[in-house]
Amino acid sequence: MTDLIFPGLTDIVMPMKEPLCHINEIADPGAKGFELAHNDKTLAFFVVKKHGQIFGYLNKCPHVGINLEWRPDDFLNIDKSLIQCSVHGAEFIIETGHCIGGPCRGKMLDSVKLVLDAQGNVFLDDNQPF
Numbered sequence: 699m700t701d702l703i704f705p706g707l708t709d710i711v712m713p714m715k716e717p718l719c720h721i722n723e724i725a726d727p728g729a730k731g732f733e734l735a736h737n738d739k740t741l742a743f744f745v746v747k748k749h750g751q752i753f754g755y756l757n758k759c760p761h762v763g764i765n766l767e768w769r770p771d772d773f774l775n776i777d778k779s780l781i782q783c784s785v786h787g788a789e790f791i792i793e794t795g796h797c798i799g800g801p802c803r804g805k806m807l808d809s810v811k812l813v814l815d816a817q818g819n820v821f822l823d824d825n826q827p828f
């Protein structure tokens with residue numbers, strides 16, 4: 699893998715050669731948050747697992763732009779059917795990041811592309827959509 703470049707954020711360049719985690723480290727359904735720091739820049743994002751599939755999003759609520767979780771790795775609602783922002787309760791579809799309830803209804807979480815290798819290791823993709 700090569701360095702990751704996130705020009706849409708703050709020109710973050712991440713040397714990303716190690717896996718984020720193993721897929722079995724995330725409950726199903728469940729989520730895990732990550733913060734990668736490099737050259738005093740930080741990229742905050744989270745990975746959600748549902749039915750064996752993984753989905754990645756920036757940890758940035760489209761309502762106010764702050765982190766979504768109220769405690770580490772707690773990104774889902776009570777029945778774990780939706781991503782939920784802890785601040786004002788916006789709810790997002792796990793598979794798409796589309797907001798279906800709350801103050802930012804109709805907006806989207808920013809996707810983070812992931813790679814799952816044959817051994818179950820989760821990586822950030824080299825080519826991000828932002």
Ligand code: FES
Nearest residue numbers: 759761783786788
């Ligand atoms: S900050 Fe997320 S719903 Fe308001």
